[in-house]
Amino acid sequence: MNVGALLIIILLVLSILGIPVCFSLGIACIVALVLGDLPTVVLAQNTFVGMDSVALLAIPFFMLAGNLMSGSCSQKLINVADAFFGWLTGSLAVVTVLGSAIFAAISGSGVATVSAIGGILIPSMKKEGYDGGFAAAVASVASILGPIIPPSIFLIVYGNATETSIGALFMGAMVPGIVLAILLAIYATLYAKKKGIKGHPMKPAKEVAKITLDSVWALFMPILVLGGIFLGIFTATEAAAVTCAYTLFVGVFIYKDIKVKNIIDMCTDAGITAATILLLVGFAKGASWVVVTSGLPQAILDGFMSITNSKVIILLLINILLLIVGMIMEANAAIVMLAPVLVPLIEALGMSTIHFGIIMALNLCIGLVTPPVGTCILLGNAIAKESLSNTLKNALPMIAISVIWLMVVTYVPATTDWLPTFINS
Numbered sequence: 001m002n003v004g005a006l007l008i009i010i011l012l013v014l015s016i017l018g019i020p021v022c023f024s025l026g027i028a029c030i031v032a033l034v035l036g037d038l039p040t041v042v043l044a045q046n047t048f049v050g051m052d053s054v055a056l057l058a059i060p061f062f063m064l065a066g067n068l069m070s071g072s073c074s075q076k077l078i079n080v081a082d083a084f085f086g087w088l089t090g091s092l093a094v095v096t097v098l099g100s101a102i103f104a105a106i107s108g109s110g111v112a113t114v115s116a117i118g119g120i121l122i123p124s125m126k127k128e129g130y131d132g133g134f135a136a137a138v139a140s141v142a143s144i145l146g147p148i149i150p151p152s153i154f155l156i157v158y159g160n161a162t163e164t165s166i167g168a169l170f171m172g173a174m175v176p177g178i179v180l181a182i183l184l185a186i187y188a189t190l191y192a193k194k195k196g197i198k199g200h201p202m203k204p205a206k207e208v209a210k211i212t213l214d215s216v217w218a219l220f221m222p223i224l225v226l227g228g229i230f231l232g233i234f235t236a237t238e239a240a241a242v243t244c245a246y247t248l249f250v251g252v253f254i255y256k257d258i259k260v261k262n263i264i265d266m267c268t269d270a271g272i273t274a275a276t277i278l279l280l281v282g283f284a285k286g287a288s289w290v291v292v293t294s295g296l297p298q299a300i301l302d303g304f305m306s307i308t309n310s311k312v313i314i315l316l317l318i319n320i321l322l323l324i325v326g327m328i329m330e331a332n333a334a335i336v337m338l339a340p341v342l343v344p345l346i347e348a349l350g351m352s353t354i355h356f357g358i359i360m361a362l363n364l365c366i367g368l369v370t371p372p373v374g375t376c377i378l379l380g381n382a383i384a385k386e387s388l389s390n391t392l393k394n395a396l397p398m399i400a401i402s403v404i405w406l407m408v409v410t411y412v413p414a415t416t417d418w419l420p421t422f423i424n425s
Helices: 005-017 021-035 041-051 054-067 072-085 092-105 109-127 131-143 155-162 166-195 205-214 215-229 236-254 260-293 296-307 313-329 329-350 353-367 375-384 388-411 414-424
Strands: none
Touching: 005 021, 005 260, 005 313, 005 329, 021 041, 021 260, 021 329, 054 072, 054 092, 054 109, 054 155, 054 236, 054 260, 054 296, 054 329, 072 092, 072 109, 072 205, 072 215, 072 236, 092 109, 092 166, 092 215, 109 131, 131 166, 131 375, 131 388, 155 166, 155 260, 155 329, 166 215, 166 236, 166 353, 166 388, 166 414, 205 215, 215 236, 260 329, 260 388, 296 313, 296 329, 296 388, 313 329, 313 353, 313 388, 329 353, 353 414, 375 388, 388 414
């Protein structure tokens, strides 16, 4: 058997058995190296090379920023969204989507988004008469905007794995992320209208202005992050560090909801999560070497070409593969494992690595709300204290919307290419 394919099979088996994916990857790589009679020192060398990247420094910083803004900052963002859109039918569900989109533009994490926004709005939606399953579903599905709308930890990992410009990936992901947020908000409005759930009375302009002014420090965060990156003022890594410093300053001195004694716990939590991802990326570098050396990418390319020469069909098959992988594998592991395998194929099809990176991120984000992994939907369901079957039933239409939009992004390159071209022109 091809040792690259053997590595992937061992990884899947160990992950299904419940072994943490970073350790599963390391074990699978060692077994493949030994059975393939390849030098085991490759794992140590490539693990170091994989983690020795300035771009990856952005991950712990964005993780920490998400923790730091989980208090008053997230509440301020929700207040602004409610002030402007609270009059809409199904306002709380719409505010959940919009609040998630804004929070996503700071934290870059789906789990952080559903924790911060869902933790506040799921109980509020239930009090206003929303079905608990729908409340959990809309907060969970909206949380996948975190890994799509920049900054995105998924895209940082992908850019590092494929040597693609992270700034270009961030620019390319803006339109797909924003349009998906709009589509989810429209569905939330239609759902509420069908269920007879009314919006809140429209707030006077004076009150809206007051709420906006009160939240200006929180609102400036996404402008600082995205504006700085897109205008070339700083890199994604520098943006992450600036975001952390800004969020810490606002939380300690402006909103005063961050206590100095809690900062160490926040740093520890972000450090543990980031260390897991970095270890995963390091092991994946060694695993990628095994996969590429085994000739698996070329074998897959030849296999696809033997089935069909149609670019449309091949892209459909790739999307189906990624959707299935997203259901059973942790997303960052899937990126670092499959990107080196699939990139030669998509380049042969004439697709840019930027376009494919966003397609890959969209696929794996959908995996965040599909069992058995489904981290975000499990967390949203736990917050709502609902049966998982009810939450999944309510999530299915929104997942379908996400998949349909994924197909549009796949076959219409302008959805990802327009903004980078416009900004760089």
